Amino acid sequence: MSAPIELTFVTSAPTVEDLPPSRAEVAIIGRSNVGKSSLLNALANRKGLAKVSSTPGRTQLLNFFQVDGTDASVVDLPGFGYAKTSASNRQAWLDRMGDYLLDREPLVVALLLVDGEIGPAKLDLQMLEWLRECDIPFQVVATKHDKVKSSKRQRRKRDLAEGCAVAPNEVIWTSAEKKVGLERLRAYVREALGVA
Ligand code: GTP
Numbered sequence: 001m002s003a004p005i006e007l008t009f010v011t012s013a014p015t016v017e018d019l020p021p022s023r024a025e026v027a028i029i030g031r032s033n034v035g036k037s038s039l040l041n042a043l044a045n046r047k048g049l050a051k052v053s054s055t056p057g058r059t060q061l062l063n064f065f066q067v068d069g070t071d072a073s074v075v076d077l078p079g080f081g082y083a084k085t086s087a088s089n090r091q092a093w094l095d096r097m098g099d100y101l102l103d104r105e106p107l108v109v110a111l112l113l114v115d116g117e118i119g120p121a122k123l124d125l126q127m128l129e130w131l132r133e134c135d136i137p138f139q140v141v142a143t144k145h146d147k148v149k150s151s152k153r154q155r156r157k158r159d160l161a162e163g164c165a166v167a168p169n170e171v172i173w174t175s176a177e178k179k180v181g182l183e184r185l186r187a188y189v190r191e192a193l194g195v196a
């Protein structure tokens, strides 16, 4: 198992303007409850670093984590598509997310988390389309690998990739729960951030 990425929580920012400076940043995006905060904790091997909640929509701010001893960062973003939110909340979320992804200069890549158990949802596909339209670099990361029965994995891997219109081996499959795929994801994040 590769060494964890040492992260320190710095601040929760309401808007992109409130974020601290960074040289290079990886963002974690995806639908509410897909496992963004859990995966961040798994990357750092620190259970309580980012708040994990069984109540979707818990993370409402841009949570900024610094990679220890570097000027690079990881940001845990609020989940999109939280069903119980009001229309005005949803619009506020869209604006904040759009501002972040379009305006955040140090952003090198957005990790788009897709629930491995259920595959890409309509909102994931809309997000993918938008990321492609806007030329925002992204990497598809499937979560909850442990929830897919081993007999169904091969097919699910193929279907999820096809649904996202990427090659199967381009998708990084992970389980925060069972610590699957962390080596590959950590290496990918380190490479993207240019940190050892
Ligand atoms: P929001 O902040 O609300 O957008 O959610 P999130 O994307 O940060 O999801 P979070 O990490 O809070 O996880 C949501 C739920 O999924 C929690 O109940 C987690 O325990 C569960 N979960 C996350 N990752 C995994 C995984 O790899 N396997 C399993 N079985 N459950 C997971």
Ligand code: MG
Pocket (backbone or CB within 6 Å): 036, 037, 038, 051, 052, 058, 059, 076, 079
């Ligand atoms: Mg979260």
